[in-house]
Amino acid sequence: MTSKKNNPCADGTCRVPTSQRPQTISTDANNGDIGALVTVVIDDQEVKVPMGTTILEAARSIGVKIPTLCYHEDLCIAGVCRICLVEVEGQRTLQASCAYPITQPITVKTHTAKVRQARRHILDLMLSEHYGECYACFRNNNCELQSLAKEYGVDYFRFGHPEKSRHKIDRSSYSVVRDMDKCIQCRRCVRTCIDLQEVGVLEALGRGDKTEIATYLDKPLGDVVCINCGQCINRCPTGALRANDPTDEVWAAIDDPTKHVVMQTAPSPRAGICEEFGMEAGTPMTWEMNTALRRCGFDKVFDTNFTADLTIIEEGTELIIRLYKTLVEGDTSMPLPQFTSCSPGWVKYIEHFYPERLGHVSSAKSPQQMFGAMIKTWYAQINNIDPADIVSVALMPCSAKKFECNRPEMCDSGYKDIDYGLTTRELAQMIREAGIHLPDMPKSDFDDPFGTATGSGVIFGATGGVMEAALRTVIELITGKKVEDFYEHADIIPVRGFEGCRYVELQIPEEVGPVPDLIKHLVPNWDWVKGATLKVGVAHGTANAKKVMEDIKAGGKFSECHFIEFMACPGGCLGGGGQPIPTTPEIRAARARAIYAEDAAYGKAGKPRKSHENPAVLRVYEEFLKEGPCGHLSHKLLHTSYTPRGKFIG
Amino acid sequence: MLTTQQEKLMGELKAIVEKHGTDRSALIPILQDVQKCYHTISDFAMQVIADMLGIHPVEVNSVVTFYAFLNEKYHGKFVIRLCRTISCEMAGKAAVARQLENDLGIKFGETTDDGRFTLEWANCIGMCDQGPAMLVNDQVFTRVTPEKVHDILQMCEQSFGPHTLQKAEEHVL
Numbered sequence: 001m002t003s004k005k006n007n008p009c010a011d012g013t014c015r016v017p018t019s020q021r022p023q024t025i026s027t028d029a030n031n032g033d034i035g036a037l038v039t040v041v042i043d044d045q046e047v048k049v050p051m052g053t054t055i056l057e058a059a060r061s062i063g064v065k066i067p068t069l070c071y072h073e074d075l076c077i078a079g080v081c082r083i084c085l086v087e088v089e090g091q092r093t094l095q096a097s098c099a100y101p102i103t104q105p106i107t108v109k110t111h112t113a114k115v116r117q118a119r120r121h122i123l124d125l126m127l128s129e130h131y132g133e134c135y136a137c138f139r140n141n142n143c144e145l146q147s148l149a150k151e152y153g154v155d156y157f158r159f160g161h162p163e164k165s166r167h168k169i170d171r172s173s174y175s176v177v178r179d180m181d182k183c184i185q186c187r188r189c190v191r192t193c194i195d196l197q198e199v200g201v202l203e204a205l206g207r208g209d210k211t212e213i214a215t216y217l218d219k220p221l222g223d224v225v226c227i228n229c230g231q232c233i234n235r236c237p238t239g240a241l242r243a244n245d246p247t248d249e250v251w252a253a254i255d256d257p258t259k260h261v262v263m264q265t266a267p268s269p270r271a272g273i274c275e276e277f278g279m280e281a282g283t284p285m286t287w288e289m290n291t292a293l294r295r296c297g298f299d300k301v302f303d304t305n306f307t308a309d310l311t312i313i314e315e316g317t318e319l320i321i322r323l324y325k326t327l328v329e330g331d332t333s334m335p336l337p338q339f340t341s342c343s344p345g346w347v348k349y350i351e352h353f354y355p356e357r358l359g360h361v362s363s364a365k366s367p368q369q370m371f372g373a374m375i376k377t378w379y380a381q382i383n384n385i386d387p388a389d390i391v392s393v394a395l396m397p398c399s400a401k402k403f404e405c406n407r408p409e410m411c412d413s414g415y416k417d418i419d420y421g422l423t424t425r426e427l428a429q430m431i432r433e434a435g436i437h438l439p440d441m442p443k444s445d446f447d448d449p450f451g452t453a454t455g456s457g458v459i460f461g462a463t464g465g466v467m468e469a470a471l472r473t474v475i476e477l478i479t480g481k482k483v484e485d486f487y488e489h490a491d492i493i494p495v496r497g498f499e500g501c502r503y504v505e506l507q508i509p510e511e512v513g514p515v516p517d518l519i520k521h522l523v524p525n526w527d528w529v530k531g532a533t534l535k536v537g538v539a540h541g542t543a544n545a546k547k548v549m550e551d552i553k554a555g556g557k558f559s560e561c562h563f564i565e566f567m568a569c570p571g572g573c574l575g576g577g578g579q580p581i582p583t584t585p586e587i588r589a590a591r592a593r594a595i596y597a598e599d600a601a602y603g604k605a606g607k608p609r610k611s612h613e614n615p616a617v618l619r620v621y622e623e624f625l626k627e628g629p630c631g632h633l634s635h636k637l638l639h640t641s642y643t644p645r646g647k648f649i650g
Numbered sequence: 651m652l653t654t655q656q657e658k659l660m661g662e663l664k665a666i667v668e669k670h671g672t673d674r675s676a677l678i679p680i681l682q683d684v685q686k687c688y689h690t691i692s693d694f695a696m697q698v699i700a701d702m703l704g705i706h707p708v709e710v711n712s713v714v715t716f717y718a719f720l721n722e723k724y725h726g727k728f729v730i731r732l733c734r735t736i737s738c739e740m741a742g743k744a745a746v747a748r749q750l751e752n753d754l755g756i757k758f759g760e761t762t763d764d765g766r767f768t769l770e771w772a773n774c775i776g777m778c779d780q781g782p783a784m785l786v787n788d789q790v791f792t793r794v795t796p797e798k799v800h801d802i803l804q805m806c807e808q809s810f811g812p813h814t815l816q817k818a819e820e821h822v823l
């Protein structure tokens with residue numbers, strides 16, 4: 001039952017009522033009857049499963065396929081769609097296999113005439129309310145409803161089919177578009193938003209045939225507390241939820257010869273885009289994608305990792321300033337722990353739910369926005385391009401990035417720092433439209449002057465990655481020694497993994513080095529950190545972020561941390577709301593492997609793996625940001641401020 | 651809504667929540683009390699209750715929209731629910747409905763301007779053998795005739811005091 005490992009409902013840490021949790025009973029060493037194995041016969045195959053296993057899980061374990069719609073591995077059980085009906089011997093009615101825990105030996109039949117007819121009727125009923133044309137839908141060929149219709153041979157609409165749209169498409173949000181005409185009310189988005197993310201934007205309003213999946217008082221999505229994480233998009237079985245798609249505008253910019261269109265690509269899409277081209281999850285496509293992007297017509301292709309490294313320097317310096325101010329000078333104006341700021345979903349989450357804690361959030365912009373500001377200033381300068389002619393596009397695994405680049409304060413370069421945010425899915429669409437089969441592309445490198453990146457930037461994509469990258473740099477800056485002396489291959493394993501909230505302590509050695517030139521003007525020496533214990537935390541998924549925040553409020557161990565990494569999406573960016581659909585714990589783990597492999601490859605190739613060794617970053621501090629990290633110019637371009645929004649929905 | 655009124659309402663809601671506790675399962679009794687007190691469950695009340703129970707406003711909204719006896723829209727002091735299912739229909743519900751509409755000057759689904767009466771349909775209240783049946787708040791009336799409608803309304807009118815509506819008005823402001 002590996003699928004249950006990361007499901008918060010399964011380990012009891014989730015807030016859903018007990019009745020909706022999977023009821024697996026764990027074995028008890030002292031009492032053989034508890035959690036004992038039960039024998040089930042499914043379609044004449046016998047299998048022994050632990051008591052409490054659902055029929056669906058038991059069937060899957062022996063390769064019997066039962067269709068599902070409302071069931072999702074990451075979510076608690078709803079049992080609302082009924083497509084998974086099966087016949088259980090001795091039961092008068094058909095049973096929903098996803099919600100039937102096995103507690104005694106039973107015999108199950110999964111495709112009798114009765115079952116097939118019931119499923120077909122359920123589908124026909126769904127289609128009788130489903131307004132949408134598959135060929136004009138972004139989920140065409142990747143839609144669970146469509147494939148079920150094919151599987152069950154739907155060739156006419158038994159109960160009719162709506163001729164007219166009944167819902168206005170909600171385009172109020174920069175990130176998520178809701179087209180409720182296509183909704184089948186499976187409530188996966190509801191469970192995602194409430195249980196998995198604990199944001200609580202969507203619910204079923206009304207009753208019976210009047211039920212609609214809606215926001216609070218049916219307000220536009222842009223007006224409620226949605227953090228734009230897009231997790232609901234990734235789990236929706238149909239085209240009812242999708243990201244706000246700017247590909248038309250991006251094509252228009254490419255087709256305009258007066259525009260200089262630059263693209264930056266984040267690490268997670270490179271680990272995920274293979275899935276859009278039918279390849280196995282976790283096949284990195286970084287270098288093939290560079291070629292494909294150029295062939296699509298982008299003038300330059302840059303690596304967001306460059307600004308990931310820059311972020312580490314800026315955020316790391318800010319951390320050092322915070323520590324020095326608080327611990328040495330007793331100045332509490334910049335509170336500890338410092339929170340990371342690179343996940344725009346998390347930023348909006350804290351703006352809504354913990355606005356009183358915004359002082360903890362690092363003022364450093366996210367890598368995407370730093371890059372935007374650098375492109376329209378330094379890059380424009382050294383290449384003699386009018387920034388007004390530059391169209392800056394960012395490829396991100398994330399739907400919240402679309403909101404972020406449209407924040408009014410993100411115009412520090414004098415222009416809109418980032419013009420368009422594209423998701424992995426949208427770029428795959430553009431590549432397909434250009435007639436390119438990505439895996440066939442020859443490999444090519446990123447463009448200068450930002451070309452060289454480090455492995456530290458790459459791992460930003462996985463949960464714990466920002467922390468690991470920051471630690472690599474902070475440890476070296478303080479000790480003057482190589483991280484490899486402390487951690488084999490510079491892999492700081494304790495901060496890795498998929499556990500929801502992680503707390504790690506690191507010992508700073510008694511021997512410290514001299515303060516490096518880059519930050520000499522900020523701290524006189526390292527004597528004050530000698531032998532200290534650095535306490536750090538990592539949380540991914542806003543439900544876990546909430547746990548950490550509540551722990552801090554209650555004065556728990558996370559309140560003693562110095563630095564905490566927060567990512568809005570489960571798994572970090574690699575599980576972002578702009579990544580290919582579907583998403584499961586296995587797929588996310590495969591993407592993480594691809595990301596760590598790319599980081600390791602930097603090491604093998606003898607390329608730098610630590611942000612402060614990135615030659616392009618050092619060049620920027622020499623030529624452009626001359627006052628160094630957290631200096632005047634970098635404050636203007638690379639740092640930002642936040643808006644306390646509160647959770648009251650006005 | 652004015653801040654002072656908001657604060658007052660907040661205090662009253664707090665008292666109601668304290669009475670039932672902050673467990674998720676207390677939500678319905680809390681909402682029933684709020685409905686009884688104010689004849690509506692306003693936007694503000696839903697958000698305050700959600701906050702006190704540590705759940706999301708949209709979840710409260712979901713419960714309120716699910717149950718017919720909990721309402722986002724202001725309901726009159728007397729909510730008249732006439733059964734519209736088949737046995738009441740056959741026993742002459744149409745004439746009763748017409749009489750109600752005429753006497754009150756409103757249609758089903760509406761509330762009188764003075765905020766006293768709301769007319770609504772109900773689906774079977776279990777009085778099929780004694781139709782037409784209707785509910786006035788939680789009181790059941792059976793074998794209602796157009797003539798009886800007048801008496802029932804009269805009885806309701808008489809129970810109004812001068813300040814009966816004050817609280818509710820504040821709440822919807």
Ligand code: SF4
Binds near residue numbers: 143182240
């Ligand atoms: S949601 Fe699925 S079934 Fe509906 S139009 Fe889109 S592809 Fe077709």
Ligand code: SF4
Binds near residue numbers: 176199200232233
């Ligand atoms: S984008 Fe995230 S916060 Fe917004 S509705 Fe979807 S799951 Fe909820």
Ligand code: SF4
Binds near residue numbers: 184185236240241
């Ligand atoms: S929007 Fe999608 S996920 Fe949400 S209920 Fe509808 S079909 Fe299911």
Ligand code: FES
Binds near residue numbers: 067070078079083098
């Ligand atoms: S998948 Fe079992 S009821 Fe929906």
